[in-house]
Amino acid sequence: MADKQHTIKEPVTLHGKGLHTGLQVELTICPAEENHGIKFLRTDLEGEPILDASAELVVDTSRGTTIEKNGVRISTIEHVMAALAGSCIDNAIVRINAPETPIMDGSSKYFVEAIESVGTVEQTADRNYFVIKEKIVYTDPKGNIEIVAYPDDEFKVDVLIDYKSRVLGNQYARMGSISEFNEEIGPCRTFVFFHELEFLLKNNLIKGGDLENAIVIMEHEVPQEELDRIADLFNKPRIHVKPEGFLNNLDLRYQNEPARHKLLDLIGDLTLLGQPIKGKIVAIRPGHHANTEFAKVLRKMARREALKGSAPEYNINQQPLLNIMQIQKILPHRPPFLLIDKIIALDDKSVVGVKNVTMNEGFFVGHFPEEPVMPGVLQIEAMAQVGGILVLHSVPDPENYLTYFLKIDKVKFKRKVVPGDTLIFKMEFVEPIRRGIATMYGQAYVGDTLVLEGELTAQITKFKE
Numbered sequence: 120m121a122d123k124q125h126t127i128k129e130p131v132t133l134h135g136k137g138l139h140t141g142l143q144v145e146l147t148i149c150p151a152e153e154n155h156g157i158k159f160l161r162t163d164l165e166g167e168p169i170l171d172a173s174a175e176l177v178v179d180t181s182r183g184t185t186i187e188k189n190g191v192r193i194s195t196i197e198h199v200m201a202a203l204a205g206s207c208i209d210n211a212i213v214r215i216n217a218p219e220t221p222i223m224d225g226s227s228k229y230f231v232e233a234i235e236s237v238g239t240v241e242q243t244a245d246r247n248y249f250v251i252k253e254k255i256v257y258t259d260p261k262g263n264i265e266i267v268a269y270p271d272d273e274f275k276v277d278v279l280i281d282y283k284s285r286v287l288g289n290q291y292a293r294m295g296s297i298s299e300f301n302e303e304i305g306p307c308r309t310f311v312f313f314h315e316l317e318f319l320l321k322n323n324l325i326k327g328g329d330l331e332n333a334i335v336i337m338e339h340e341v342p343q344e345e346l347d348r349i350a351d352l353f354n355k356p357r358i359h360v361k362p363e364g365f366l367n368n369l370d371l372r373y374q375n376e377p378a379r380h381k382l383l384d385l386i387g388d389l390t391l392l393g394q395p396i397k398g399k400i401v402a403i404r405p406g407h408h409a410n411t412e413f414a415k416v417l418r419k420m421a422r423r424e425a426l427k428g429s430a431p432e433y434n435i436n437q438q439p440l441l442n443i444m445q446i447q448k449i450l451p452h453r454p455p456f457l458l459i460d461k462i463i464a465l466d467d468k469s470v471v472g473v474k475n476v477t478m479n480e481g482f483f484v485g486h487f488p489e490e491p492v493m494p495g496v497l498q499i500e501a502m503a504q505v506g507g508i509l510v511l512h513s514v515p516d517p518e519n520y521l522t523y524f525l526k527i528d529k530v531k532f533k534r535k536v537v538p539g540d541t542l543i544f545k546m547e548f549v550e551p552i553r554r555g556i557a558t559m560y561g562q563a564y565v566g567d568t569l570v571l572e573g574e575l576t577a578q579i580t581k582f583k584e
Contacts (some may be wrong), residue, residue, distance in 0.1 A: 122246040124209040124302045126150045128234040128238040133229060135221025137145035138195055139182060141326025144217040146199070148234065151210040153244035156393055157203060159193045160184070172200060172213075174391040174414035175550055180407035182324070184388055194219040197387030198409065202230030204390040204452045205300030208239060209246060216516035224538050225308035227383055231301045249421045251398025257413040264404045266385075266386040266413045273297075278382040279403045285314075286336050286364030290378035295393075306372055310334040313341060313366075316349070329353045330368035334376065335365050401529040408444065422549050423529075423560050423574065430564035431545050433463065439473075440465055441508070444460050450507055455481050457569045458501035459544070462508055470512070472505035478538040493536040498571050499527060505544040510557045510579050519583040525556070530573035540565045546575075555579045 132147040157172035157483040168191045170176060179185035183195035199220050203211060205227065212278075223229040231582060255268040280287075287310075294304055311333045319325045327436035330353045332522035337360045343565055346366075350358045361367050373383045374377055375396070385402055396417075402410075439461035441449070464471035476493055536542060542563050551556040555578050563571035 122248075123248050123383065124153055124242040124244045125207050125239045126152075126155075126210040126242060127206075127208055127234060128240045131221070131233045131237045132305050133221060135223050135229075136327035137217055137219035138325055138327045138332070140194075140217065140219050140220035144215065144219065144221040146216075146220055147191075148199075148203075148215040148230075149212040149214060150240070151212050152240045152373065153210060154247075155210040155212075157200070157208075157211050157213065159196070159213045159215060160213075161191055161216070161218075161451045164191060165578070169212075171393075172196065172391055173393060174411050174418050177391065177411045177415075180411055183511050184391075184407050184411060186391075192218050195222065196220055197384050198223070198225075198227045199230050199387075200390040201300070201383050202227040202234060202305060204386050204395070205231060205241060205297060205305055206234045207297065207395075208234065209395070210242070222327060224333075226380065227305040227387075228296060231305045234299070237248050247394050248397045249394040249417060249424075250394060251396065255416065255420070257409065257416055259409050259412075260576060262404060262406065262409065264402075264406065264409045266400065266402045266405060268396075268413075268417070269399045269401070272397065274393050274396050275388065275399040276382055276385060277399070277401045278378055278385060278405060280378050280381050284336070284338050286338060287377055290375045292375050292378035292382045293384075294382060304379050304383050304386070307376045307383055308334055308369070308372070309380055310336055310377045310559060312338055314338065320349075330355050330358070330366070334369055334371065335366035336377075337366060381405055388468060389414050389417070392421065394421055419549055419558075426549075426560045426563070427572075430567045430569070431464065431543055432472065433471075433541075433543050434486050437463060439463055446508070449511055449519060450504060452504060456500075457504070458545075459504050459508075460503070465508065465512060467512070468547065470505055470509040472508065472544045472546075474501050474502075474542040474544065476536055476538055476540045476542060480538075483538065491538050493540075495532050495571075497529065498532070498536060498542070498563060499573065499575075501542065502544050502546065502563060502571065502573070503575055503577070506546040506557075506559045506561060506575055506577060509546050509548070509559065510552070510577055513552055513557075516581070519581055520537030520579055521582050522557075522577045522579050524577045526574075526576040528574045528576070530571070532571055534565070534568060534570045536565060536570055542570070549574065552579070 131147045159170045170188045171183045176186040178187040185194040251268045257266045272298050278292045281289045391414045441462035459472045462472050507522040546559045546561040558576045
């Protein structure tokens, strides 16, 4: 029996300070309908703008994970995202009156407890899992970071950290099932090295920080006068260094609490995929940048999987959305190199075009005289022209723009195309156009048979004013 989607049963509100801004923040987690996903809503801004909790919107990972759309930002979202994942919530609206979530105690504990206080409700729609079908590897050689996904029936995570520190060397944490999150991972707090704390304080980067929401790690001896100065800044009583190398501001909840917190962060960042995962994740030295980059890799793969499906409907009696003359007003191509005949569907995300393959095509003279086959490169060119229609649909004056293809990837030819075939091309954006760069996933069908698929990346450039 398929798992069902869940949302929170009723709104629940938390109050606290933003770690970096010091603002008093009110955050309310509200129910949402099926297939809504997780979205943030800024109640303090005009129009109450909404941001999808999406890896595609990540703009900063320096001191936490920040998303932005149209100039609207929300920072440090990873702890609340992890709590939603641990509570198996698929759909929610997170209303917030500031540009940053409250830090609470530096973990997901209070978010989890708030959700548990009202409970969750099962919805009728099935959960849309992203299933890891093969080994997927992300590496960042500069940071000696590696994140690998393996096929598995459940969502499991292993994390290894190594800070080359006498206090915090190698640590390992494991989550064997998402059901373990709320008790074993959620309460694990963030940590900071003392030298980082000094820098952050001097640069006024943790206006909402105190000694109650982070484990402070001492790598070297610090004079008591310096510790007293830090205590005064946070308005705390006298502090000292424990034999284990941590400040006495907090007691560890687990011996490997730092590694567990890195696992928490990883789960929060991977939730930006927008789908629960079925697979095992093994991460070595993860961090927010690597986590969110890996989430982008998975999201692109998920989008590509979602685009695969049955052939577009094609009714030969249907009037085209764009005929050949209208196509020539958009594309600069002309016969014999205009390789599409009509467009039968077009919106902001996808396009369907048709190419009638006849023996009159000039390339059949030499390819091949005794067994005519449409060259694969020309099939790709026809697909690219259909994609060009989609890309140019994003601008108000397409006649003033050109599209140049930058990359062709993951192309597979499934069956030869011969005279008499009707090629039906379907192109969809894999991700939104950014800085004039568009990535599309395309398929070509003859009847119900998939004959070609691939991913194309193009740049849109204005060549006339």
